[in-house]
Amino acid sequence: MGKKYFHAPRRGFISEDASPTGARGSRGFLDIGAASRFTTHHSLLITELTTQFSFQVSTRCSQTKARVGVFYTPHGAVETPRFMPVGTLANVKTVTPTQLQETGAQMVLANTYHLHLQPGERIVEKAGGLHQFMRWNQPILTDSGGFQVFSLSEMRQITDDGVIFRSPHDGQMINLTPERSIQIQNALGADVIMAFDECPPYPASREEVEAATQRTYRWLERCISAHQRPDQALFGIVQGGVYPDLRAAAAEALAGLDLPGYAIGGVSVGEPPELIAKIVQATTPMLPVDKPRYLMGVGTYKEMAQAIASGMDLFDCVIPTRLARHGAALVKGERWNLKNSQYREDFQPLDETCPCYTCQNFTRAYISHLVRSQEILAYTLLTIHNITELVRFTQKIREAIISDRFTTEFAQWLS
Ligand SMILES: [Zn+2]
Numbered sequence: 073m074g075k076k077y078f079h080a081p082r083r084g085f086i087s088e089d090a091s092p093t094g095a096r097g098s099r100g101f102l103d104i105g106a107a108s109r110f111t112t113h114h115s116l117l118i119t120e121l122t123t124q125f126s127f128q129v130s131t132r133c134s135q136t137k138a139r140v141g142v143f144y145t146p147h148g149a150v151e152t153p154r155f156m157p158v159g160t161l162a163n164v165k166t167v168t169p170t171q172l173q174e175t176g177a178q179m180v181l182a183n184t185y186h187l188h189l190q191p192g193e194r195i196v197e198k199a200g201g202l203h204q205f206m207r208w209n210q211p212i213l214t215d216s217g218g219f220q221v222f223s224l225s226e227m228r229q230i231t232d233d234g235v236i237f238r239s240p241h242d243g244q245m246i247n248l249t250p251e252r253s254i255q256i257q258n259a260l261g262a263d264v265i266m267a268f269d270e271c272p273p274y275p276a277s278r279e280e281v282e283a284a285t286q287r288t289y290r291w292l293e294r295c296i297s298a299h300q301r302p303d304q305a306l307f308g309i310v311q312g313g314v315y316p317d318l319r320a321a322a323a324e325a326l327a328g329l330d331l332p333g334y335a336i337g338g339v340s341v342g343e344p345p346e347l348i349a350k351i352v353q354a355t356t357p358m359l360p361v362d363k364p365r366y367l368m369g370v371g372t373y374k375e376m377a378q379a380i381a382s383g384m385d386l387f388d389c390v391i392p393t394r395l396a397r398h399g400a401a402l403v404k405g406e407r408w409n410l411k412n413s414q415y416r417e418d419f420q421p422l423d424e425t426c427p428c429y430t431c432q433n434f435t436r437a438y439i440s441h442l443v444r445s446q447e448i449l450a451y452t453l454l455t456i457h458n459i460t461e462l463v464r465f466t467q468k469i470r471e472a473i474i475s476d477r478f479t480t481e482f483a484q485w486l487s
Pocket residue numbers: 422423426427428429430431432456457458460
C-alpha cells in the first residue's frame with residue numbers, strides 16, 4: 073500500500089490524551105524528546121492501521137477476468153464480488169442494522185453530501201463516528217458528494233477550486249471542494265472514502281468530458297493531500313464518460329498513484345446499457361490487479377455479471393431499496409409489482425429458494441395486502457428480500473467462480 077497519501081493526522085484522529093506526551097499532561101510538547109516519542113508512536117500506529125487494509129485475490133476465473141477476493145478493512149472483511157446496499161442518510165431505509173446484517177450485506181454506503189446537510193458531520197463525529205452513530209459495526213463506504221452535487225443541486229457554479237451550490241435545506245451557499253469533501257469524510261469516519269470528482273452528465277461533448285476528467289485528476293491529488301486518517305482508505309474514481317481513450321488515460325494516471333482501491337464512476341448516468349458494458353470492459357484491465365475495484369451506481373443482474381467478468385469486485389445501487397418502497401420485488405432476475413391482482417391469493421413465498429426473513433415467513437398474498445394498504449411493514453419486508461436477492465446474486469457468482477462454473481451458470485447474464 074502506498075504511503076505518500078497517508079500523512080500523519082494533524083488533528084482529530086489521535087487525541088492528545090491518546091498520545092504518550094499528551095497523556096502525561098506535559099506542557100513541553102515541543103521539546104525534542106517528546107516530539108520524537110510522538111513521531112515514533114505515530115508511525116507505529118500508522119503502520120499498524122494501514123495493514124488493516126489489504127486485498128487478497130484467491131481464485132481467478134479460467135474463462136473471464138472475474139476474480140474472487142477478500143477486502144480487509146478495520147471493521148471487518150468484505151468478500152468479493154459483492155453487492156453493497158445504499159444507506160444514504162446513515163440508514164438503509166426501512167430496515168434495522170440487525171435486519172440488514174441478516175441479508176448478507178457486508179459493506180454499506182452512506183453519502184457525504186446528504187450527511188453534511190443533515191445532521192452535519194460534527195454531530196456524527198461527536199457521536200463517535202458513523203459506525204457508532206448508525207450502529208453498524210461492519211465496513212462502511214462514503215461517497216464523496218461529487219455525484220450528488222452535480223446531479224441534485226441547482227444553482228451550482230463549478231470552478232477549478234470546487235463547486236458552489238445552494239443548500240436545498242436552508243438556501244445557504246455551500247462551497248464543496250476536494251479538501252472539504254475529505255474533511256467531512258474524515259469526520260464521518262467510514263472505512264472507505266471516495267475522492268471528490270466531477271461527474272459529467274450523459275450526453276456531454278468530448279471537450280466537456282475531457283475537462284471534467286482532467287479536473288477530477290487534479291482534485292484527486294488535492295484529496296490525497298487533504299486526507300488525514302490512515303484508518304480510512306481513499307479510493308480514486310476513473311471518469312471519462314463514454315470515451316474509451318479518456319477512460320484509459322484516466323485509469324492509467326490513477327493507477328500510478330498506488331491508491332488502496334479504484335472505482336469506475338460516471339456510468340449508469342443515462343447512457344445505453346451496452347455502452348456501460350463496453351466502458352467497463354475497456355477500463356477495468358487498466359486498473360491495478362491487486363486492488364479492489366468498485367463500479368459505482370450499478371446493480372442490475374446483467375450489468376453486475378458482465379462487470380464481474382471484466383474484473384470488477386464491488387457494486388452499489390439504489391434499485392433494490394427504491395423498488396421495495398414502490399411495492400416491487402426482485403425475484404430471480406425479474407421485477408414483480410406486488411400490487412398486481414395475480415398476487416392477491418398467492419400463498420407462496422416470494423422465492424421459495426430464498427433464505428431471507430421475508431421469504432421464510434410471509435406469502436406473496438400477505439405482502440400484496442400490505443402494499444395495497446400502504447403499510448410500512450411492506451417496505452421493510454420487500455427491502456429485506458431485495459437486498460438479500462442482490463447480495464446472494466453476487467455470492468452465487470463468487471461460488472461459481474470458485475468452482476469454475478461462472479460462464480456456464482451465468483451465461484444468460486453474460487451475453
Ligand atoms: Zn427473500
